[in-house]
Amino acid sequence: MHLPRLNFAAALLLSSTLFFTTACGSKEDEPKPEPTLYERMGGLKGVEGFVDVLMANVAAEASAQNSSMLRTHTPLLTDPDKPARLARLRNNFINQIGEATGGPLKYTGMTMLSAHKGMMITEKEWSVWRQAADASMAANNLGAKEKAEIAKILDDMKDATVGH
Ligand code: HEM
Numbered sequence: 291m292h293l294p295r296l297n298f299a300a301a302l303l304l305s306s307t308l309f310f311t312t313a314c315g316s317k318e319d320e321p322k323p324e325p326t327l328y329e330r331m332g333g334l335k336g337v338e339g340f341v342d343v344l345m346a347n348v349a350a351e352a353s354a355q356n357s358s359m360l361r362t363h364t365p366l367l368t369d370p371d372k373p374a375r376l377a378r379l380r381n382n383f384i385n386q387i388g389e390a391t392g393g394p395l396k397y398t399g400m401t402m403l404s405a406h407k408g409m410m411i412t413e414k415e416w417s418v419w420r421q422a423a424d425a426s427m428a429a430n431n432l433g434a435k436e437k438a439e440i441a442k443i444l445d446d447m448k449d450a451t452v453g454h
Contacts, residue, residue, distance in 0.1 A: 326392030327439050331432065334384075337393065339430045340440070341383045345376075347422035358418040362409045390443045402450035411452045420444065 331337055352360045352367065360367075369375050388395030399405065411419075423444055427437045 327436060328388060328391040328393030330436050331391060331430075331440075333393070334388065334395075336430065337384055337388045337391065337395075340426050340432075341380060341387060343426035343429045344423050345380060345383070347425050348419065351418060351422060358415050359422075362411060362415060387440075387443070391440070402447045403454060406451045407454050410454065413452065416448060416452045 328337065331340065348359055348363070351357055352363045366372065366375055366379070382397065382399035385395045386397040386399065389397045420441075424437075424441070427440060432440070
């Protein structure tokens, strides 16, 4: 009386084992997803490196003769609370790039339009800022593919940043 029941249970166990073995086995053949840009940049340390060198490049340009970036950065550079303001900018910028590159960070700062509203950033100022970003990518030894992907992220924000 009990045997047929056992056989049924055994058959069920066998078939489900076979099903899962097959399902799991095929997973190994699937190509691994490509690491995110955030991961390829070296995670948080990589994003921080990119932002820190970019900010240092902007600061250096702003203190050079005939600077293109001094005009827009004067309110920040002359603020008695400059250290706190710089720290906030750095933090926002890291979160923004960290999120845009597929990392776990979340940007909670202003939209690009409101952050740059009233600055009337010119084409020339934009291109000098972009050169500072390119120089940071090079200094951080990023690969060609990573550089192109970061450049696209930045260039997609140009319309919200320039001329407002
Ligand atoms: C895609 C390009 C750019 C990105 C991603 C970017 C990103 C940011 C971010 C995240 C902030 C802080 C927003 C907040 O505090 O909520 C900011 C502020 C600012 N950005 Fe940009 N920016 C870009 C281009 C530029 C350019 C071209 C200039 C000038 C040449 C510029 C000058 C400034 C200045 C002066 C501030 C205000 C800092 C302060 O007053 O504390 N940015 N930007």
